[in-house]
Amino acid sequence: MNIVDAEYDVVIIGAGPIGGYLSRRFCESGHSVLLIEEHEEVGRPFQCAGLVNPHAMDTVGIEQSILTGIWGARIHSPSGTAVNIGDSQRIRTLSVCRKIFDEAVVMQAVEVGADLLLSSRPTSATVHEDYVSLDIETPRGELAIKAKLVCGADGAHSWVRRRFRMGNPRELMIGFQIEVAGYRGEEGKLDMYTGSDFAPGFFAWAIPSRETTRIGTWTKASLLGGRSCEDLLRKLQSCSAWSSRFEECTEIGRYCGPIPSGFVKRPLIERVALFGDAAGICKPTTGGGIGPGFKQVDLLVPELSLALNEGDLSSRRMGKISKLLDEMSGDQRRKRALRDAFLTESTDSELDEIFKVWSKPEVTSLINELGDIENPIPLGVKMLREVPEFRKLAGRAAMAVLWG
Numbered sequence: 586m587n588i589v590d591a592e593y594d595v596v597i598i599g600a601g602p603i604g605g606y607l608s609r610r611f612c613e614s615g616h617s618v619l620l621i622e623e624h625e626e627v628g629r630p631f632q633c634a635g636l637v638n639p640h641a642m643d644t645v646g647i648e649q650s651i652l653t654g655i656w657g658a659r660i661h662s663p664s665g666t667a668v669n670i671g672d673s674q675r676i677r678t679l680s681v682c683r684k685i686f687d688e689a690v691v692m693q694a695v696e697v698g699a700d701l702l703l704s705s706r707p708t709s710a711t712v713h714e715d716y717v718s719l720d721i722e723t724p725r726g727e728l729a730i731k732a733k734l735v736c737g738a739d740g741a742h743s744w745v746r747r748r749f750r751m752g753n754p755r756e757l758m759i760g761f762q763i764e765v766a767g768y769r770g771e772e773g774k775l776d777m778y779t780g781s782d783f784a785p786g787f788f789a790w791a792i793p794s795r796e797t798t799r800i801g802t803w804t805k806a807s808l809l810g811g812r813s814c815e816d817l818l819r820k821l822q823s824c825s826a827w828s829s830r831f832e833e834c835t836e837i838g839r840y841c842g843p844i845p846s847g848f849v850k851r852p853l854i855e856r857v858a859l860f861g862d863a864a865g866i867c868k869p870t871t872g873g874g875i876g877p878g879f880k881q882v883d884l885l886v887p888e889l890s891l892a893l894n895e896g897d898l899s900s901r902r903m904g905k906i907s908k909l910l911d912e913m914s915g916d917q918r919r920k921r922a923l924r925d926a927f928l929t930e931s932t933d934s935e936l937d938e939i940f941k942v943w944s945k946p947e948v949t950s951l952i953n954e955l956g957d958i959e960n961p962i963p964l965g966v967k968m969l970r971e972v973p974e975f976r977k978l979a980g981r982a983a984m985a986v987l988w989g
Contacts, residue, residue, distance in 0.1 A: 593619045596732035603861030603878035604738035608694035614890040618699040623706040628687035641876040650686035652795040662940035663780035663933040665826030741843035743863035754865030755847020761814030762801030767833035783821035786929040844872040853903040869921035
């Protein structure tokens with residue numbers, strides 16, 4: 586198909602899983618869609634821990650990408666106390682091959698009618714009264730495209746967000762990860778490590794992925810204290826409490842990337858909308874973005890489709906549609922307060938005290954009953970209300986969780 590000077594209902598920048606699913610949903614709603622990806626292949630570069638929750642997997646049905654079903658976790662305090670949680674009869678999350686997953690999501694969009702441009706990127710975009718004009722740089726030269734709606738699903742450093750000055754995510758964390766063979770973990774369980782030496786304010790992880798393990802850490806730049814994320818990971822591997830788990834590790838690959846969390850000020854403006862990482866969708870508790878991104882798509886596409894059909898993508902209409910995100914934004918704030926209460930604002934000694942409480946059988950039982958990687962708020966609220974030690978440790982942050 587010759588797409589020079591073509592017109593589309595929707596142009597989507599970024600062919601990750603959110604951009605792919607967004608394209609599919611718009612196509613299924615009867616709209617013409619062009620999906621643009623700057624890299625020469627979908628699913629590269631790999632910048633994610635590779636976890637997809639079961640509900641998100643059900644949404645797209647790409648079971649062939651599953652490497653390991655994860656049902657439990659070993660969570661470690663700074664001093665080495667371990668709390669084991671989970672039930673082998675209940676899969677909590679899925680470790681996937683992101684290359685296979687991302688490609689399959691995008692192919693679902695192509696199969697229902699989306700056009701796909703690889704190795705291409707926008708160089709300019711201007712909103713007019715009835716359309717958005719875009720100049721797209723492609724391997725075949727520059728293309729002039731018209732769209733009724735432009736969607737930025739182009740990641741943490743979104744070109745669309747910057748071009749239209751739509752604001753910045755509230756937080757931007759840094760994630761660093763290596764993939765190794767030879768890690769001594771437990772089948773079906775991930776390991777989480779806390780401590781200021783290797784995950785200041787956050788946590789490090791070891792995620793089983795069939796024959797390999799993904800080992801990483803994340804934090805804020807302001808908490809690094811002059812260290813690099815690579816320094817943190819080396820410190821994790823050399824910690825005497827668990828260094829034996831890393832003795833036979835052979836590195837296969839390494840990845841680094843930003844993790845944006847907290848919706849931008851203006852996720853929707855006249856004829857422009859942001860999705861996924863570009864909008865600041867990631868969970869402040871885990872950094873995950875695929876589940877919330879799919880939810881955002883499902884929330885907004887029906888109303889955006891209606892607006893397209895009615896020819897009204899004005900600032901007022903888009904502002905009204907953006908109100909649909911208020912609940913997700915409030916949920917993010919409560920999760921951030923929960924994270925701060927139990928993790929980010931706690932010293933290592935306070936974390937050790939928290940783990941002493943978590944290790945009590947009655948509290949571990951509560952975690953197994955109510956714990957949900959996608960929605961930790963019910964568990965957090967119950968512990969803050971019913972466990973006196975947590976109220977004392979959490980302070981004002983706990984009140985933010987309890988009362989929003």
